[in-house]
Amino acid sequence: MRRQPKKNMTKVNRAQKIYGNMVKKSYQKTILEKAPVFPKPLEYDDIDKAVFDFVDKQIDIVIDGELIPTYTLYSNQRFSEYTQMWEHSDEFGNLYLNFKTVNRDKNPSFGGNQGELWNIPGQRKYTLLQREVLEDNGTESYEIHTMKQPYAVDLSYTINFITTTVDNLNQFNQKINKLFAARQCYIRPNGHFIPMVIDEISDETTYSISDRKFYAQAVTIKLMAYIIEKDDFEVKKYPKRTNLSLNGDKYKKNQPCVEIEEIINPLKNKTLNVNITFQPYHNKLEFEFDTDMNVEKVYTENVRNFRIMVNDTLYYTEKGFKLHNEDSVRIQIKPIEGEQECFMQFIGYEPNEFYNPNETPEKVYDEKITHENINIV
Amino acid sequence: MANSKLQLPTKTNMFYSEDDFIFETEMVEGYIEEDLNQSVVLYEIDRRKTNVNAIYKEATSGNIRYKAPKEIPCMYEIKDSETKSFDNKTSNGVYTQDGNLVLYVLVKTLKKYNADIKRGDYIGVQIDTNRMKYFTVVNDGKVNSSNTHLIGAYKPAWRTVECTLVSDISEFNG
Numbered sequence: 108m109r110r111q112p113k114k115n116m117t118k119v120n121r122a123q124k125i126y127g128n129m130v131k132k133s134y135q136k137t138i139l140e141k142a143p144v145f146p147k148p149l150e151y152d153d154i155d156k157a158v159f160d161f162v163d164k165q166i167d168i169v170i171d172g173e174l175i176p177t178y179t180l181y182s183n184q185r186f187s188e189y190t191q192m193w194e195h196s197d198e199f200g201n202l203y204l205n206f207k208t209v210n211r212d213k214n215p216s217f218g219g220n221q222g223e224l225w226n227i228p229g230q231r232k233y234t235l236l237q238r239e240v241l242e243d244n245g246t247e248s249y250e251i252h253t254m255k256q257p258y259a260v261d262l263s264y265t266i267n268f269i270t271t272t273v274d275n276l277n278q279f280n281q282k283i284n285k286l287f288a289a290r291q292c293y294i295r296p297n298g299h300f301i302p303m304v305i306d307e308i309s310d311e312t313t314y315s316i317s318d319r320k321f322y323a324q325a326v327t328i329k330l331m332a333y334i335i336e337k338d339d340f341e342v343k344k345y346p347k348r349t350n351l352s353l354n355g356d357k358y359k360k361n362q363p364c365v366e367i368e369e370i371i372n373p374l375k376n377k378t379l380n381v382n383i384t385f386q387p388y389h390n391k392l393e394f395e396f397d398t399d400m401n402v403e404k405v406y407t408e409n410v411r412n413f414r415i416m417v418n419d420t421l422y423y424t425e426k427g428f429k430l431h432n433e434d435s436v437r438i439q440i441k442p443i444e445g446e447q448e449c450f451m452q453f454i455g456y457e458p459n460e461f462y463n464p465n466e467t468p469e470k471v472y473d474e475k476i477t478h479e480n481i482n483i484v
Numbered sequence: 485m486a487n488s489k490l491q492l493p494t495k496t497n498m499f500y501s502e503d504d505f506i507f508e509t510e511m512v513e514g515y516i517e518e519d520l521n522q523s524v525v526l527y528e529i530d531r532r533k534t535n536v537n538a539i540y541k542e543a544t545s546g547n548i549r550y551k552a553p554k555e556i557p558c559m560y561e562i563k564d565s566e567t568k569s570f571d572n573k574t575s576n577g578v579y580t581q582d583g584n585l586v587l588y589v590l591v592k593t594l595k596k597y598n599a600d601i602k603r604g605d606y607i608g609v610q611i612d613t614n615r616m617k618y619f620t621v622v623n624d625g626k627v628n629s630s631n632t633h634l635i636g637a638y639k640p641a642w643r644t645v646e647c648t649l650v651s652d653i654s655e656f657n658g
Contacts, residue, residue, distance in 0.1 A: 180576040188576055197653070201579040204652035208570065208577055267577075269570050271651045273540045311572055317622050319581055321651050323570065 144236050144252045147297035149335045154262065155181055155211060157296035158330065162209050162266050166282045170205050170275055180210040204321055205275060208267040218259025220302075220331040227256050232341055239347065247347040254340045257333040263306065266326040276322050283308070283326055294330075303330045373463050376456035378478045385440060385449035386484075394483055396434040401455045403427045408450040413440040427455070500636040509592050509641050516590070517557045524587060525608035525616075526554045526599055527656075548656065553608070554599050558589035560609065562617075585609060585619045587645040591628075594643075601625070606656050607647050618656050619647035 125133055163177040178191045189200075196202050217223070232253035240250045268279045283305070286292045291302040311323035379400050383392065405424045407413065415422045416437040422428045430436065430453075442449045462475035516522065533549035536542060563583025570577030585607060594600060601607075607619045625643030635641040650656045 178577070180571055180574060183574065183576065185578075188578065199580065201581065202570070202577070210571060210574055210576065265571075265573065267571055269577075271655055272537075272542045274537060274542065313572075317584055317646060317648055319649050319651055323572075325573075 145254060145340050146299065146335060148337045148339070149257070149297050149299050149301075149333065150337075151215075151262075151334070153296040154294075154301065154330065154332050155179070157294045157301070158211075158264050158328075159209050161292075161294050162207055165286060166207065166266070166279065168205075168207070168268075168275065168278050168282070170270075175205045175207065177207040177209065180208050205270050206268075207279075208269070210265045210267070212263040212265075215260045215262050218261045218331055218333065220259035220261075220333050223259075227258055230255060232339075240344070248344045249347060251343050251345065252340075253343070254335070257335045257339075259331070259333045262330040262332055264303075264328045264330060266328065267311065268322075268324045268326075270322050270324075271320075273322070276324060279324060280308075299333075299335075301330060301332045303328050305329075373465060374461040375464055375477075376458060377460040377462065377476060378456045379453075379481065380455075380478070381453035381481045381483065383438065383451040383453075383483045385442070385451070387446050387448060390440050390442060390445075390449075391438070392483070393435070393437045396430050396436050397432060398481075399432055399458055400430045400453070401427065401458050402430060402453045403456070404454045406452040406454060407440075409443050409447055410449050410451060411441045411443050413438060413451065429458075500638050505635055505638050505641070508635050509590060512635075512641070513557075513590055513592060516559055516593070520559060521557075522559055523555045523557045524560060524585075525610070526556050526601060527551075527606040527608065527658075528554070528599065528602070529605055550606075554597050556589060556597055556599060556601075557593055558587050560588070561586045562609065582617060582649050584622075584649075585617075585647040587625075587647065588642055589625075589645060590642045591640065601643070601645050606650065607645075608658060616658060618650045618658060620650050620656070621645060621647050 159177065159179050168175045176195050178188075180188065182188075192200075192202050195206065232255050234251055234253050236250075236252040238250050240248050242248055266283075268276070270276055270279070287303075287305050291304050293300045293302055295301070306327040306329045307325075309325045309327070311325045312321070313323070379398075381400070381402075385392065402424070404427070405413075405415075415424060415428075416439075417428075417430065417434050419435075419437075438451070440449055440451065457479075460475075462477055464477075468474050528551040530549040530551050534543055535547040535549075562585050565580050565582050567578060567580045569575040570579065587601075587607070589601070601621055601624050603621050603624045605621045605624075607621060609617045609619065611617055623644075623646035625645040628640045628643050631637070633640040633642055633644070
C-alpha cells in the first residue's frame, strides 16, 4: 500500500490571541485608548445635579405603585420652588404629601477630601501629558497639557422625606442605611468618585394635637468633594525645532557684518614614525619606549589583527593613543602569511618638540629636526 | 335617664325644668336647621371593618370603611388659613393649609340622626357647589361639662367638636 506523504502544515493564527500577563496589560491599553487627557471639570452645579440624581434614583420610594417625586430646594427663589411643584400640587398649589427634597448649605467649607492638608502651593499648573503632534505645515511640535491642582470642599446636603405613614418612613430609612452601610457612599459627577458620609439623621416632625399630622425626616450628608474649574486647564504648543533664518540684503547699508578671526598656531610638532618589523614565524615583541609620542594611526602589512599592551594595559588603537618615555610596550600579532615578514608602523608626533616651518635658521646645525623614524626589529 | 339612679339637681326646678330645657333646645335646633342652614357631612368610621396596618395600625384611604355618610345640621367655623413650610431650616417647600374646623352641634341633633362623632372620624364641609374640604376630628367634644355647654345652668346641650385638615388625599378623599 502506497502511503501519502505526511501533511506538514503550520496553521497561521490570524487572531493573534494574547495570554497571561499580556491580557492584563491589554485591559490597561483598552481603557486608556480613548481616554481623554484631561479629567472633566467638576463644579458645584455638577455636584448638585449628581446629588439630586442620587436622591431621586438611588433612594427611590414607591408608594401605592407610584414613584414619589424629588424636589430641589437649592435656590431660595420662590419661582424655583413653584416650577417644580406645579405638577404635583392640588388646586390650591399645595403639594401632595409623600415626597423628598434636597437642599444644600450655602456655606461650603474647606474640604477633607485630601486629609485636610493645605497642599496647594499657589496657582501652579502641573504637566499631565507631553506629546508630539504634526502640524498642518509639516513641522512637529510638542503639545503640553497642564492643569491646576483641584481644591477640596466639604458640602453639606440635607435630604428631607415628608410622608404620612411610618411604613413609608421605614422604607426610606432602610434605603438610607443600606446605601451608607459601608459608612461612605459614592456619587460620580462627571466621572469623579466623590464620597459622602451621613452627618446626622434627625426627626423634623412637628408634633401637635390639633394640627395636620405628617412625618418629616431629615438626613444631613457631608460630601467631600474637590473642585476643578473649566479655566484650570491649559494646552500649549512648543515647536520641536526652531528654524531661524535671516534674509538680509548684502548691498544694504547697516548690514550686520560678522567676521570670524581664526588664530593659526604657526608651530608644528616633530612627526614620528615607529617602524616595527616581525621576522617570519615571529609574532611577539616587547620593548621599552624611550620618548613621548602621540600615535594617531597604526599602519600594518601582512597582519590580520594585533594586540598592544602598554605597561600591561590593553590599548585600543582605533582613535589613537599615547606612549610615554620608559613605557613597556608589548605587541602580539596574528599574521596573514606566517612565513613572511610582517610590518607595523605607528604614525604620530612628538608632543614636546615644535618647529616653525616658516622660519629658516641662519646656521645649519640650528635647524630643527622635523621628522624621525624609529625602527624596531 | 329613665333607668339611671342619678337625679339631676332639683335646686333649679322651681325656675328651670326639663320642659324648659327641651323647649329651648328645640328653639336652637329650629334656628340651626331652618334659619342658619349650616350642615356638615359626617363620615363615621366603621372600626370593625376598617383594615389597618398590622404593626403600626395605620390606615390608608382605600382601607378605611365608613358607615353611611350623614348630613348633620350644626353651626361651624373654619379658622383662618395658615402658610407654613415643609423645610423648617430654610422655610422652603411652602404650603397653605386651612385653619381648623370647629363644630357646634346639639346632642339632640346627634341623637335624632342616630350619629356619634368620635375622635378620628372624618367631617366633610361643602365649601361651594363642587368643592368639599375634609377634616379629621381631634376633639370630639364628648367632655362637655363646662358651663359654656349648659343651657340654663341645667345640663349640657351641645358639643364643641374640633377638627383639623386631613394630612393628605392619600389619607382621606371622600
